Amino acid sequence: MSKNVLEVKNLSVSFNTADGEVHAVDNLSFDLQAGEVLAIVGESGSGKSVTASSIMGLLTAGNINLRGSIKLNEFEILGAKESEIRKLRGSDIAMVFQDPLSSLNPYYKVGVQIGEAYETHHPGASKEEVRNKVIEVMKKVGIPEPEKRIDSYPHEFSGGMRQRVVIAIALINDPKVLIADEPTTALDVTVQAQILDLMRDLQKTSNTSIILITHDLGVVAEMVDRVLVMYAGRAIEINEVKDIFTSPNHPYTKGLLSAVRSLDNGVREKLDTIPGTPPSLLNIPQGCAFNPRCSYQKWVGEKCLIQKPELISVGNSFSACYLSKADIDRMNNDDKPVVS
Amino acid sequence: MSEALEVKNLVKTFPVGKKGFFSKPTGYVHAVDGVSLAIKSGETLGIVGESGCGKSTLGRVMTHLLPATDGQVLLNGIDVTNAKGEELQKLRRTIQMIFQDPYSSLNPRHTVGRIVGMPLVVQNINPAQGRKKRVQELLELVGLNPEHYNRYPHEFSGGQRQRIGIARSLALEPKIIIADEPVSALDVSIQAQILNLLQDLQKQLDLSYVFIAHDLSVVKHVSDRVAVMYLGKIVEEAGSEELYSNPMHPYTLALLSAVPEPNPEKVRQRILLTGDVPSPINPPSGCRFRTRCWRATELCATTEPPLVQISSNHKVACHFPGPTPLPN
Numbered sequence: 001m002s003k004n005v006l007e008v009k010n011l012s013v014s015f016n017t018a019d020g021e022v023h024a025v026d027n028l029s030f031d032l033q034a035g036e037v038l039a040i041v042g043e044s045g046s047g048k049s050v051t052a053s054s055i056m057g058l059l060t061a062g063n064i065n066l067r068g069s070i071k072l073n074e075f076e077i078l079g080a081k082e083s084e085i086r087k088l089r090g091s092d093i094a095m096v097f098q099d100p101l102s103s104l105n106p107y108y109k110v111g112v113q114i115g116e117a118y119e120t121h122h123p124g125a126s127k128e129e130v131r132n133k134v135i136e137v138m139k140k141v142g143i144p145e146p147e148k149r150i151d152s153y154p155h156e157f158s159g160g161m162r163q164r165v166v167i168a169i170a171l172i173n174d175p176k177v178l179i180a181d182e183p184t185t186a187l188d189v190t191v192q193a194q195i196l197d198l199m200r201d202l203q204k205t206s207n208t209s210i211i212l213i214t215h216d217l218g219v220v221a222e223m224v225d226r227v228l229v230m231y232a233g234r235a236i237e238i239n240e241v242k243d244i245f246t247s248p249n250h251p252y253t254k255g256l257l258s259a260v261r262s263l264d265n266g267v268r269e270k271l272d273t274i275p276g277t278p279p280s281l282l283n284i285p286q287g288c289a290f291n292p293r294c295s296y297q298k299w300v301g302e303k304c305l306i307q308k309p310e311l312i313s314v315g316n317s318f319s320a321c322y323l324s325k326a327d328i329d330r331m332n333n334d335d336k337p338v339v340s
Numbered sequence: 341m342s343e344a345l346e347v348k349n350l351v352k353t354f355p356v357g358k359k360g361f362f363s364k365p366t367g368y369v370h371a372v373d374g375v376s377l378a379i380k381s382g383e384t385l386g387i388v389g390e391s392g393c394g395k396s397t398l399g400r401v402m403t404h405l406l407p408a409t410d411g412q413v414l415l416n417g418i419d420v421t422n423a424k425g426e427e428l429q430k431l432r433r434t435i436q437m438i439f440q441d442p443y444s445s446l447n448p449r450h451t452v453g454r455i456v457g458m459p460l461v462v463q464n465i466n467p468a469q470g471r472k473k474r475v476q477e478l479l480e481l482v483g484l485n486p487e488h489y490n491r492y493p494h495e496f497s498g499g500q501r502q503r504i505g506i507a508r509s510l511a512l513e514p515k516i517i518i519a520d521e522p523v524s525a526l527d528v529s530i531q532a533q534i535l536n537l538l539q540d541l542q543k544q545l546d547l548s549y550v551f552i553a554h555d556l557s558v559v560k561h562v563s564d565r566v567a568v569m570y571l572g573k574i575v576e577e578a579g580s581e582e583l584y585s586n587p588m589h590p591y592t593l594a595l596l597s598a599v600p601e602p603n604p605e606k607v608r609q610r611i612l613l614t615g616d617v618p619s620p621i622n623p624p625s626g627c628r629f630r631t632r633c634w635r636a637t638e639l640c641a642t643t644e645p646p647l648v649q650i651s652s653n654h655k656v657a658c659h660f661p662g663p664t665p666l667p668n
Binding site for chain 1: 390391497498499500527528529530531532533535536539554555556557558560561562563564580581584594595596597598599600601602603604605610612613616617
């Protein structure tokens, strides 16, 4: 086993709002090994982006309650001074955001924006050194003619090229952990394929650990090692990517997988759906948060409605569900409880 | 089956670079450039392409939300390209639209009842059972609780809002619905629900759909026929089975290979297109795809390939069509 670069333990995040306390993340624990690509998958409101923001130390406003521990190379991020987190942010840990248009400043040349990340962490660097470094990283992320493009403004770039600029900013200090929050959602399919290819290459050559936040299971299958599935702020399954697609442990994962469209499906074929909608985080159902939408609850009984299932190990993976191993196998053989 | 909606050589350009009121524009964005398509009644036509290919503009010209620059729009064989006033109002009863973003397409200050009932008010239709009853029927039809008549859009989730948008588009009992990326703003599990709902409604109400999307895997689930667009032109059009099993245009091949496959075991050869879509203000000469195409030759730069029928159910616009060669 390689070393963990990031350890998240019992992380809980809630926001005090006028409508009440919103529990965005609830008792989340996971770790990230050196050189590993971990996907955090879930629907909107499942807590994926809040998890990312807390790892980056971005949640500091007064109405936020943070509990638990986030350790980056043994350094505790929760409760650390802002000045200390600043040293890590952009050097040891970096983030790529969803929308490349709104994450770049339209008034500054891209070279300045990429260079800023380097200068901040190398205060003594000469102008020439910064410029050379910027050109080098632009080359690395596949921006053609970096010597010319370094003086362009963001609006002169296409969506895919802008996302490459954002990735260049994240990578210029060789971070140990890169968090990519829906990096391809705003891009066209052919451009998405280019960016995923780039991220895969960069990961192989630099040995950076990546947390990929996404709702697209197709993207997950193509580039990650392990998958963490979130629902209503909790981890409900952690599994190897090769297993999660063939034998998921949790009914929600199973449901998500069958709702995914594939080119293998027939023309005009109907999709399986998960009934209902994800719960409001103001009012999370008692017991297992998924129980109102779950068709396998019959096999377990009352327990689902009363007590939250903990994340426990099932073979090599983890699942937060009361289904027994035998019942999980039945589920994966497309056996379903009879609806009365 | 008769042709419910047909467009012939449709052109839509937008002027750009006008400096003052009296100055002439410096150029035109050729959003839709000579598109001919026909939708039979009860059929779903999928239109696929990347952003900026003109698919949404095409949808808007079809619904008369934008006037056509040139060409014809035929409804049941009657030319309605320049419909105005009363004629246009009548036309709206036949063609309706579902929009992409269920957040910005519903007025946050109106109740659901008012939103869904608005088409009846505008068209001055008074159903025998009363407007309220009719709206409640519509809500039930799309899987919403009719008792939510007096609620506001913010009280609903994204998927439910899209159902409200669908109910509104059905209020006038249209025959044709243009759906512009109806599921791309929704979560995966909700996308599947909406796609299934659209299919059920089609069967129940005998609707024709024009389904606009950027994702070939979504289109596969709803379409009888698919047209692939690139820079304002149709590059390939075929029956769904035919298009997915026997794609001919290099752009279609690339689009298909770029769809992420939810199966880690399956390794597919991916065609990586270099570069981005060129500007529609100044499209490349000859074939518009040639700047990103691995099969491009001299011929492609000088002569534009016409959309030709290669079998009864398949049209393609390429000088070198076929499943091979693939790029190295």
